[in-house]
Amino acid sequence: MAYYIGLMSGTSVDAIDAVLCNIDESSANPIQLLHNKSLPFPNVIQQQIHSISNAEYAHDPIEEMALLDRELGELFAEAVDDLLKDSEYSKDDITAIGSHGQTIRHRPDAYHPFTIQIGNPHSIAARTGITTVADFRTRDMVYGGQGAPLVPAFHQAIFHDPQQDRMIVNLGGIANITYLPANGELLGYDTGPANTLMDQWISRHQNKSYDQNGEWAQQGKVLPELLNDFMSDPYFSQPNPKSTGREYFNLNWLKQFSLDDFAPHDVQATLLELTAQSVSQAIQQHTQTGTVILCGGGAYNSVLQQSLKTHLSNFEVTTSQEFGVAPDWIEAMAFAWLAHRCLNNLSGNLPAVTGAKQETILGSIYPA
Numbered sequence: 001m002a003y004y005i006g007l008m009s010g011t012s013v014d015a016i017d018a019v020l021c022n023i024d025e026s027s028a029n030p031i032q033l034l035h036n037k038s039l040p041f042p043n044v045i046q047q048q049i050h051s052i053s054n055a056e057y058a059h060d061p062i063e064e065m066a067l068l069d070r071e072l073g074e075l076f077a078e079a080v081d082d083l084l085k086d087s088e089y090s091k092d093d094i095t096a097i098g099s100h101g102q103t104i105r106h107r108p109d110a111y112h113p114f115t116i117q118i119g120n121p122h123s124i125a126a127r128t129g130i131t132t133v134a135d136f137r138t139r140d141m142v143y144g145g146q147g148a149p150l151v152p153a154f155h156q157a158i159f160h161d162p163q164q165d166r167m168i169v170n171l172g173g174i175a176n177i178t179y180l181p182a183n184g185e186l187l188g189y190d191t192g193p194a195n196t197l198m199d200q201w202i203s204r205h206q207n208k209s210y211d212q213n214g215e216w217a218q219q220g221k222v223l224p225e226l227l228n229d230f231m232s233d234p235y236f237s238q239p240n241p242k243s244t245g246r247e248y249f250n251l252n253w254l255k256q257f258s259l260d261d262f263a264p265h266d267v268q269a270t271l272l273e274l275t276a277q278s279v280s281q282a283i284q285q286h287t288q289t290g291t292v293i294l295c296g297g298g299a300y301n302s303v304l305q306q307s308l309k310t311h312l313s314n315f316e317v318t319t320s321q322e323f324g325v326a327p328d329w330i331e332a333m334a335f336a337w338l339a340h341r342c343l344n345n346l347s348g349n350l351p352a353v354t355g356a357k358q359e360t361i362l363g364s365i366y367p368a
């Protein structure tokens with residue numbers, strides 16, 4: 001039994017999610033969530049992350065990246081301080097922090113595939129006094145993998161059921177699915193956008209960071225031809241393994257569809273349907289029945305949830321809450337678990353998911 005902290009901040013750039021977990025792989029319940037805390041990004045940091053992540057507009061990217069890397073390191077450390085203050089634990093109780101970092105570029109298809117997460121782990125380790133594990137994706141990519149998604153191994157550890165086929169759907173900025181058949185090999189990959197296009201579209205037209213409960217989308221109607229045009233993007237038919245990010249699905253991607261001809265809320269309704277349809281089609285490629293477990297912030301979008309239920313009428317569609325874990329914390333828990341795997345010399349990637357040639361230990365260790 002050991003205590004670990006997980007830090008996660010995904011493509012939505014909404015907040016740093018921090019969790020404190022108890023990990024014991026020999027137990028039937030290998031990981032328990034003890035405390036959680038979310039530190040919302042200040043607006044100015046959010047804008048800096050967006051600007052540096054935008055491949056076309058960054059003007060002195062090396063300088064900006066270095067500064068933001070250090071600044072985010074300080075913020076991640078602050079998230080850990082906040083989490084511990086709210087708990088009955090102190091730094092000496094914690095074995096390690098697993099910090100995903102903020103992705104600013106993910107290029108699995110480059111000649112030398114690479115991925116960059118910032119949020120300086122030296123800052124986190126030094127400020128908190130806790131050993132920190134970071135840079136989880138690179139080694140998988142060196143072995144030819146996508147470096148993503150990494151959560152399916154964790155989904156398997158906590159959600160696998162030998163009696164029932166299960167499909168875990170993580171609705172963050174990007175959507176990824178993990179197929180956990182009762183018997184047989186698991187699968188997992190990014191299906192495409194979950195919230196990122198909806199977030200960017202509502203931010204542009206309504207100056208809001210996201211469409212709460214899908215209310216704005218609900219005021220619009222789905223435009224079937226536009227939906228077909230969206231769905232004809234080659235990413236959706238590309239076979240797995242595959243991974244994607246904001247550097248592909250962004251406002252620039254939307255520009256190819258002459259959206260000025262449509263009412264903005266109809267476009268929002270169509271973007272929501274794009275998420276529901278692309279996720280459902282991906283699921284139905286692998287199985288026709290089973291339990292679908294939604295997690296990530298998009299699990300709170302009731303209109304999206306309803307649309308997924310309509311597409312997946314043969315399935316039981318539920319959220320991770322039903323299994324005792326709030327949808328918000330699963331990804332951060334995964335990075336606490338991956339830190340534990342690293343420190344115990346256990347592999348963290350699943351070649352069947354990422355496409356890597358071999359299993360490997362993920363992460364670099366930054367001593368306290």
Ligand SMILES: Nc1ncnc2c1ncn2[C@@H]1O[C@H](COP(=O)(O)OP(=O)(O)O)[C@@H](O)[C@H]1O
Binds near residue numbers: 012013171211298301
């Ligand atoms: N009540 C809600 N209604 C609609 N969308 C929501 C709600 N709560 C969260 N979200 C969506 O979830 C996103 C954050 O999800 P999260 O799992 O943190 O993603 P990431 O891992 O990409 O940061 C928000 O940007 C928003 O789009």
Ligand SMILES: [Mg+2]
Binds near residue numbers: 009010011012
């Ligand atoms: Mg988030």
